Amino acid sequence: MNKLPRFFTFAAPSRFYRLAGLTVPWLYAVSVLLALAGLYMGFFVAPVDATQGNAYRIIFIHVPAAWMSMVLYMAMAGWAAVGWAFNARLASMVARSLAPTGAAFAFLALWTGAFWGKPTWGAWWVWDARLTSELILLFLYLGFIALVEAIDDTRRADHAGALLAVIGAVNVPIIYFSVYWWNTLHQGATISMTAAPKMASTMLTSMLLMTLSFWAYAFAVVFVRTRALVIDRERGTEWVHHLLQNEPKARV
C-alpha cells in the first residue's frame, strides 16, 4: 500500500464512502442553521417590497432553487463526462445521484415561480423564454434518469446518460441569458456580476443564506444517494465485506 496521500485516492469508492459518511450529519446541521438564519432575515428583518408587497418573499426560495437546478445540472454533466472519458466509476455514480435532486430543484423553481407569477403577472404560467427553458431543464433531468434506468448494463447506462447530459448542457446558458436575449416577462437577473445589487441588503443576505443552505442540503442528499450506489455496485468486493462485518448494524 502506498502511504503517500494522492489526489486520486478520493476517487476510490471505498475512500469516498467513508469520507462522505462523516460529512453528511454536519452538512445537514449547517443546512438547517443557515435556513433558520435565512428565513429569520427574510421574514422578520427584510422589509416589505414597495411594489410587490409580501409576495416577493417567495424570492428567498425561488432564486436559490433555480440556481441550484442549473448548478447541479452542470455538475451532473461534468461528472458524467469525467466518468465516461476517464472510465471513472465514482464520477458516474455521483452524476446519477445528482439527477433527482437537480430535477427536484428545477421543479421547485417552476412551482414557486408559478405561485409568484399568479399574484404579480396574473398567470400561473406563460410561455416565456426563461420559464420554458427551465421547463426543458426539468425534462432533461427526467430524460437522463429515465435513460440510465432503462439500460440494464450499468456502465453502458452511464455512458448513454453522459452523452445526453453533455448535449443538454447547452440549455443552461440559454436559461441564464434568456432574460437578456429575449424580451421576457420574467424580471432580469437578481444579482449581476457587473452592477451593484438593486435590492435591499437584508433581502440579499437572506437570499444568499438560503442559497448556502440549499448547497449544504444538496451535498448531503447527493452524498447519501452516492453511498447507496457505491454499496450496490461494490457489494461483491473485499472492502464492503469488511465494512459489513466490522461495523455495527446501524452505523454503516
Add this chain to the structure above:
Amino acid sequence: MNWNSASEFFYMGGYGLYVWGSYAVTAAWMLFEPWQVRRRHQQALRQARELQPQDD
C-alpha cells in the same frame, strides 16, 4: 419587526396562499428527500448483507 400578530404573519398582506403554497411544497420535499435517500442507503446495505457469503 414586520408583523404585529401571528394572523398578520400568516395573512402575508393578502399573499398568504402564494407565499405559504411555495414554502410548504419546498419544505415538504426537503423533508421527504433526506428520509428517502436514507432509506435507499439502508436498503442497499441490507441487500449487500443478504448476498454476503456465510462466515467461515
